[in-house]
Amino acid sequence: MSGSRAGSEEKVGSRQRHQMKVNECKENQNITCVSLRPVQTTVLGKIPKVYLVPFSLSNYKPDQLKYPKSLLDKKSNNEVACKKTEIRKTCRRILTPRMEGTSSKAESTLQKSSLDVYTESNKQQHKSTSDTVILSVDMESSQDLDSDEDTTPGLDEFSGLSPYERKRLKNISENANFFASLQLSESAARLREMIKKRQPPESKRKKPKKRENGTGCRRSMRLLKVEPSGVSLPATPTQPTLIADENPLLPPGPLEMTPENRDDDSELFKRFLQSWAEVSKTSSKNTEKELPNIKSYKANLSGMVINEDTVHKVTKGAIFSVALHPSEIRTLVAAGAKSGQVGLWDLTHQSKEDGIYVFQPHSQPVSCLYFSPANPAHILSLSYDGTLRCGDFSRAIFEEVYRDERNSFSSFDFLGEDASTLIVGHWNGNISLVDRRTPGTSYEKLINSSLSKIRTVHVHPVHRQYFITAGLRDVHVYDTRHLKPRRSQPLISLTEHTKSIASAYFSPLTGNRVVTTCADCKLRIFDSSCISSEIPLLTTIRHNTNTGRWLTRFQAVWDPKQEDCVIVGSMAHPRRVEIFHETGKQVHSFFGGECLVSVCSINTMHPTRYILAGGNSSGKIHVFMN
Structure with a gap:
């Protein structure tokens, strides 16, 4: 009995062991069905590895289940190595976790995690078929990732995504919040309004502003209407609308000889007119005389001088x-x-x-x-x-x-x-x-x-x-x-x-x-x-x-006393009036020092006396006489 009993028990035990092997084999077959095969994906800088961590269902809580996160190098967070074209074929090792107690819930959880990894690998495979990538999770970095995931709101709805995608979405959200805090759209709107309000200038070239204070460029005293002594002349009103009437024609017929710088009933002017009327009666006509030779002519010219009494503003x-x-x-x-x-x-x-x-x-x-x-x-x-x-x-x-x-x-x-x-x-x-x-x-x-x-x-x-x-x-x-x-x-x-x-x-x-x-x-x-x-x-x-x-433009004129000599003003410094012979030689130059400091454009000589009168462009007369 005992032998038959032992044999039956041995049969039952062998049958149970056989059943357990079958069950274990089924479990292995189920896991094998969802396991990842070697795929070809893009390499993200370095080649990470995937580790499946064994866990126990005795201390398992649904809200404490944490998914591993990929650990990437800091320098390759935003860079993708596009120049690496090596193709690596590796076989993923599937590690069977040791569980203290196995249940259908644990199997479904493990199957779900395996499916997530498989789905992510398929996405990477569609992006590039020439590069390989193996998503890896480090045990030490998973704790930091888990803490970030716990504090990040709104990630429960993305539980079906990979850790890398969830981290990327988290960064996008943080960046969006940061740029929203800068209020760039409002600033851009304000700038557009300022540009619209600002009108472009009418003239392409802006006129430089005149300096009110400080020394400017040197200007002529004549243009500033200032006498050489420094006394300003009375301002003459200029009206653009009356340009045509600035110089109206004087009425036809005779005009009275009335001096503008003196009174009408000036006794001095009357004596002036009488003296000139007498001079005109007794004035001798020009008689023909022999021309002096050039030596005596030069001697007479050298005796002609100018002084302060023979220089004055006339007009x-x-x-x-x-x-x-x-x-x-x-x-x-x-x-x-x-x-x-x-x-x-x-x-x-x-x-x-x-x-x-x-x-x-x-x-x-x-x-x-x-x-x-x-x-x-x-x-x-x-x-x-x-x-x-x-x-x-x-x-x-x-x-x-x-x-x-x-x-x-x-x-x-x-x-x-x-x-x-x-x-x-x-x-x-x-x-x-x-x-x-x-x-x-x-x-x-x-x-x-x-x-x-x-x-x-x-x-x-x-x-x-x-x-x-x-x-x-x-x-x-x-x-x-x-x-x-x-x-x-x-x-x-x-x-x-x-x-x-x-x-x-x-x-x-x-x-x-x-x-x-x-x-x-x-x-x-x-x-x-x-x-x-x-x-x-x-x-x-x-x-x-x-x-x-x-x-005033120069005009070379002849000396009435000397047939072969001409008189002309000069632009040379110091200022002078020059006399040339018909052969081109210079006969004489009249210098006046401080009494002649301007250009005498118009000059004339007395017909019989050695007197030279020159006028400049400011109304002054300069007289050289002996």
Whole structure:
């Protein structure tokens, strides 16, 4: 019995052991079904390993079950190694956990964790089939991850994701909260509103602000309207709307000779007029004299000096013309200004202020001024305003000789020695012949097609039927006997000039020479002794004629006493007035030291005495005399 009993028990035991082996085999088969096979995924910097930790169900609590988290290197948190192309094939070892008690709940939990790992590996496999990755979990880092997961809200709903995905979502959430705290959207909205409110400037280039304090750039005292002594001049009101009416034409007819710088009933002015009326009666006419040789001429020039008593401001504005009275007893200088004034300065008076008288016979610049060769008590003035007037000291009036409101005048000269006929040049190239012997003003207007502009007109001193004109680039010589109303052709044309011409004059006694002043910094002297088809060029003198826009242009003129010498201003320092011989040699230079500190653009010499008068662009007259 005992043997049969033992045999039955042995059969039952073997049957139970066989059943346990079958069950164990089934369990192993179930686990094997959900185990991971070697997959090919992307390598994240380093190759981690996966460890499955055994656990016991005796101390198990549902809320304490923690999933392992992948441990990645700190430097490879945000970097993915895209250049590694090695393919590794490894077999995952499946470790069977040792459990003190096995239940269906534990099996389902283990199966779920295995499925999560399998799902994650499938996701990585879809991303890249050329690289391999093995998700690993470190036992030591799982505690830190578990603590983070416990404190992070809202991760229960992502329990089906891998630890790496949950960590990534946590970082995204934290970053979103951080940027939300910065309120970037509100700041951007405020900036947009500020940009919309701010309008772009109308002008592309901003004008620099003027400095109210501090030393600025150096400015001319003339532009600042300040006298050299430092006293400011009264401000002249400028109204843009009245630009056209700033220089209105004066009424036609005679104008009273009333000085602007003195009272009407000044006794001193009456004595001045009487003295000049007497001088004109007793003044001797110019008689022909032999020309002095060059040595005596230089000696006389060296004796001419300037001092404070022979320098004074006569007119307002730049001086455009200067004339010296031919009297040998008294010294009278006349100046025509840009403002239309005519100033007279009698240097015989002891006080400079008592001998200066300023008149306003014109409204625009006075470009030409001559004392009458027939009656020295008459002074004729021509202006840009289209008027030609004669100042009569004996009657104290400025009578109107010629008027043309449609055209502007540039220059004039006397055709007859008795000053009864005149020739007038226009800025537009026209020429007018004026006869003063008729009750009115009879003239004939001539148009020269070869000249578009006339700057100066000068009559031959001996053969008075000839006259010379200076245009833009050419100098023409005409014969009054062959003038026509239309298309008058010149006898001779001088075309050696390369730039604009300022003046052209015959020599004063014989007319055998012509001097021209050109903007190409050259003075040219021609031989006009035989007026034929050509006038040869004798001499070219290099001289700086670039006066600029603020200074009156130079005009080289002949010395009435010396047939072969010309007088011209200079831009050189120290300031001076120069005299050149027709051969080009410099004869003399007038220096004034402190009395001559400006450029004298317009100069003239006395016909018989050694007196030189020069005018600058501020209205001052400088007189050199012996």
